[in-house]
Amino acid sequence: MNLRSLHKTSAIVVAAFACLHLANHLVSLSGVPAHIAFMESARHIYRQPVVETLLLSCVAFQVGSGLWLVLRGWRQRRGAVAWLQALSGFVIAGFLLIHVGAVLYARGVLDLDTNFYFSSAGFHVWPFPLFFVPYYFLAVLALFTHIGCAFFWRMQPASLRARRWVLALPMLVGTVISSLLVLSLAGKIQPVEVPAKYKATYTGFFTSAP
Ligand code: HEM
Secondary structure, eight states: OOHHHHHHHHHHHHHHHHHHHHHHHHHGGGOHHHHHHHHHHHHHHHTSHHHHHHHHHHHHHHHHHHHHHHHHTTTTOOSHHHHHHHHHHHHHHHHHHHHHHHHHHHHHTSOOOOSHHHHHGGGSSTTTHHHHHHHHHHHHHHHHHHHHHHHHHHTTTSOHHHHHHHHHHHHHHHHHHHHHHHHHHTTSSSOOOOOHHHHHHHHTTTOOOO
16 A cells, blocks of 8 residues: 555545544534534544544644645645645645644543534634634535545546536535634634633733723
């Protein structure tokens, strides 16, 4: 098995978790308690030591192998879709490094329950929304774009028109899902009252909560 095949195989594990994870975040549209209840059930699966070790190893491998593949093929890369695939891969890699690092730090060092409020806090302390709105929006959009690019190459014998559709459709779905998740985290869809201990992780920087 070469590096590209291993990258695709570990992508299946990361994508399976991402489906469960994004479904969990979409549940927040019907209220934060529903989101937290869903997460507590889902954690019985992905927080099992064997599952979590496999997931975090696949995430680490995905980021490392993805960056290596982009850099290795830099000079051969031709055309808009090839560049879109590389760019979305870069965004996902950067996001995963920050995101998983932050989750593990909050859990292990700050002793926080990394539930909805953990992600939402950054949307409720100015000026951090300037970072968190594009951060979450672009990460989810990049994930769907990257998957669309993979479909585009897989459909190789089909017409260019059909292949453009299998790329555009996930991007469209990604835009809708990203927008809903960001609006939900910002408390624009349902009421969100972030507990002070989550906001406190930001207020110490250079501002106080609004
Ligand atoms: C709006 C988008 C997202 C939000 C708000 C978000 C939020 C969170 C939260 C709150 C946790 C902690 C979960 C827990 O404690 O059980 C978490 C963990 C994690 N997230 Fe995300 N996430 C988002 C998107 C993504 C995406 C697109 C990926 C890519 C696959 C991802 C990968 C992970 C991973 C690998 C973990 C660590 C799981 C663990 O070991 O506990 N997240 N995220």
